[in-house]
Amino acid sequence: MKPSGKTKVYGVIGDPVAHSLSPTLHNAAFAALKMDCIYLAFQVKSDELENALRGMRSLGIAGLNVTMPHKSAVIPFLDEVEPTAGFLESVNTISNNGGKLLGFSTDGIGALNALKGNGVKLSDKKILLLGGGGTAKAIAYALAAEVTKLVILNRSPQKIPYLTESLNRQFSGRVTGGLLEPSALLKNLKDADVLINATSVGMHPDDAHSLVEPNLLKSSLTVMDVVYNPLETRLVKDAKKAGAQVISGVEMLIHQGAASFEIWTGKPAPIEVMRKAALNKLVGAQT
Ligand SMILES: NC(=O)c1ccc[n+]([C@@H]2O[C@H](COP(=O)([O-])OP(=O)(O)OC[C@H]3O[C@@H](n4cnc5c(N)ncnc54)[C@H](OP(=O)(O)O)[C@@H]3O)[C@@H](O)[C@H]2O)c1
Structure with a gap:
């Protein structure tokens, strides 16, 4: 559908932002549903964030995704933040x-729906989550409500007590x-x-690395990697070889976008439309 005077504008703000897959995902979804909407990427420097949010109000931009480095910094400029985003101190x-x-965080629900959407049952299960950064925290918060046992391992010890204590309070x-x-x-x-690997290990150009030795992987395991560039990380390749079920970072990306x-x-x-658009773009970028 061609943009008109009535077209609703959505977008993503971040810095850098040109690499974002969100325009691909959302414009494909709008086109498939014949919605008069467009999704753009806006590079916003940190010292322009408040102005960008004022602009969102005054221009009537209908919705924005927020990516690095603004996920926490944006919170003071919002009227309301839903409880999950408040707990995570992160809005996407x-x-x-x-x-x-109104601010929301869809990273955790994106990971949860990526698992559930691929047939993974979570009740009575033990989850091992690697990482203690923003993404790991969002995933931990979404999963802790569903699973029997969640173990979080992180490289830096100082993040661990804060994360586990705040989650265990709930x-x-x-x-x-x-x-x-x-x-x-x-x-x-x-x-x-x-x-679940929720660290950045394995992300391009660190393609050859995985935090888990291949001999520790087995066919009874489900392995999810949040990293989606490359499409098949070292961990995903090793997990496939071990016969494990694998869920790539693209699944989380699609489901967090779907939630937005x-x-x-x-x-x-x-x-399905969003998955196809994301995969086309990623495969195109990697060949
Ligand atoms: N698929 C999706 O939809 C999606 C959505 C959001 C993010 N992501 C991806 O998730 C990854 C993490 O993002 P984030 O926002 O959580 O970043 P972050 O807050 O900077 O956290 C990075 C995490 O990676 C760990 N880490 C980095 N290098 C490591 C190494 N060499 N060995 C062990 N641990 C290491 C850090 O450990 P320390 O605490 O010790 O530094 C920390 O736990 C990124 O690759 C991002 O692209 C994917």
């Missing part, structure tokens, strides 16, 4: 409801943490059902 989706800006002792080291991986992978789409439009997101 803003909805403009008649000039009132999820009564289901979450434990530890240092990301070979002995902890060996111990926890013995009885883990799902392994649903917040903005109130319509079910066309997941």
Whole structure:
């Protein structure tokens, strides 16, 4: 559909932002549903963030995604933040409801729906989550409500107590943490059902690296990597070889985008269309 005087404008703000896959995902979804909407990428420097949010109100931009480095910094400029985003101190989706800006975080639900959408059952399961950054925290918060046991391992010890204590206040002792080291991986992978890499290890140009030795992977495990560039990380390749079920970072990307789409439009997101658009773009970029 060609832009008209009535076209609704959506977008993503970040710095840098030109690499973002969100315009590809959302414009494909709008086109598939024949919606008179357009999605653009706006590079916004940190010292222009407040002005950008004022602009969102005054121009009537209907919705924005927020990416690095603004996910926390944007919060003071919003009228309201839903509880998950408040707990995470991170907003990746803003909805403009008649000039009132509401902030959401869809990273956790994106990971959860990527697992569920690929048939992974979470109740009575033990999850091993690698990482203690913003993405790991969002995933931990979404999963802790669903699983029996969540173990979080991180390289930097100082982040672990804060993360586990804040989660356990809500999820009564289901979450434990530890240092990301070979002995902890060996111990926890013995009885883990799902392994999630929520660190940036394996991301291009670090393609050759994985935090998990291939001999620790097995066919009874489900392995999800949040990294989507490259499409098949070292961990995903090793997990496939071990016969494990694998879920790539693209699945999380699609589902977090789908959750934003649903917040903005109130319509079910066309997941298949979004998946095809994302994969086309990523495969094109990597060949
Ligand atoms: N698929 C998706 O939809 C999606 C969505 C959001 C983010 N992501 C991806 O998720 C990844 C993490 O993003 P983030 O926002 O959470 O970043 P972040 O807040 O900077 O956290 C990075 C995490 O990676 C760990 N880490 C980095 N290098 C490491 C190494 N060499 N060994 C062990 N641990 C290491 C850090 O450990 P320390 O705490 O010790 O530094 C930290 O836990 C990025 O690759 C991002 O692209 C994917």
